[in-house]
Amino acid sequence: MLSIGFGARYLTPAEVWSGLWDPGSPYYGIVHEMRLPRTLLGLMVGTGLGLAGAIMQALTRNPLADPGLLGINAGASAAVATAAVFFGVSTFFGFVWFALAGSAIVTAMVYAVGGGRSATPARLALAGAALNATLLSYVSALLLSDTQAINKLKFWTAGSLASADFATVERLLPFFAAGLLTGLLVARPLNALSLGDDAARALGANPSVIRGAVIVAVTLLCGSATAACGPIVFVGLLIPHMVRPFTGPDLRWLLPYTAILAPVLLLGADVLGRILGSPGELQVGTVTAVLGGPLFLYLVRAAK
Numbered sequence: 001m002l003s004i005g006f007g008a009r010y011l012t013p014a015e016v017w018s019g020l021w022d023p024g025s026p027y028y029g030i031v032h033e034m035r036l037p038r039t040l041l042g043l044m045v046g047t048g049l050g051l052a053g054a055i056m057q058a059l060t061r062n063p064l065a066d067p068g069l070l071g072i073n074a075g076a077s078a079a080v081a082t083a084a085v086f087f088g089v090s091t092f093f094g095f096v097w098f099a100l101a102g103s104a105i106v107t108a109m110v111y112a113v114g115g116g117r118s119a120t121p122a123r124l125a126l127a128g129a130a131l132n133a134t135l136l137s138y139v140s141a142l143l144l145s146d147t148q149a150i151n152k153l154k155f156w157t158a159g160s161l162a163s164a165d166f167a168t169v170e171r172l173l174p175f176f177a178a179g180l181l182t183g184l185l186v187a188r189p190l191n192a193l194s195l196g197d198d199a200a201r202a203l204g205a206n207p208s209v210i211r212g213a214v215i216v217a218v219t220l221l222c223g224s225a226t227a228a229c230g231p232i233v234f235v236g237l238l239i240p241h242m243v244r245p246f247t248g249p250d251l252r253w254l255l256p257y258t259a260i261l262a263p264v265l266l267l268g269a270d271v272l273g274r275i276l277g278s279p280g281e282l283q284v285g286t287v288t289a290v291l292g293g294p295l296f297l298y299l300v301r302a303a304k
Helices: 013-022 028-060 072-086 092-113 121-145 147-158 166-184 187-193 198-201 207-229 233-248 251-276 286-301
Strands: none
Touching: 013 028, 028 166, 028 207, 028 233, 028 251, 072 092, 072 121, 072 207, 092 121, 092 166, 092 207, 121 147, 166 187, 166 207, 166 251, 187 198, 187 207, 187 251, 198 207, 207 233, 207 251, 233 251, 233 286, 251 286
């Protein structure tokens, strides 16, 4: 309700309700053409990023793992920027295939450079940080060399829900649904894998299949979210840590609660950006970075 209500013109709860259900309402156009698609997109993107962060933390046994920090979002961003500058792609449906490919390649590279099955949290974090810095520099160089690309992607590179429409929501839905289903189905076997490969095999799980399913889920969730909204960081890092004290480490509880609460953070940041930036707005990616940075530093200190 807050996400639909706040904007250049504030709508009261009664006006939001009228705009949702009454085609004759003066607010129907505002709600259905601008606010509702933005809210639905925020729900899907927040859920996807939160779930991806939780399963990445479980797979890598790294409490600081996050699709943004490990370079996965940067891989999608680099692929989308390449598509925009070199191939003239300008639509979500065009971006999403490049974003999925970029996410998959970087996920595999981080895992391989980090040591594969013998990867440690520190090596994964270092590999992700190195790839993240390299790819973001590449994106900046591409955009600075192409004025038209800067104008086309300037809000996208900051992480924004402002360009949401129902067409984007509909095209994102199949990728989001496939990634969400895969991520939730992997919860039980990923619990077994957290005990080690040998223990997982003894419990009837196949470690290679589990890792493959996690990479597929993360690629679908992060790639499609980045194609739709641009790189948004810290959502996948913050929410699992906020949920874990209440659910414990069991992913059968952690993942569903993360999937519910992550979009609360993303939509909350989006609403806050609209309030603080009024009459314009602050991009949601900027707000999540400002909120997430201090908590990330706290987690680094707490983990020693």
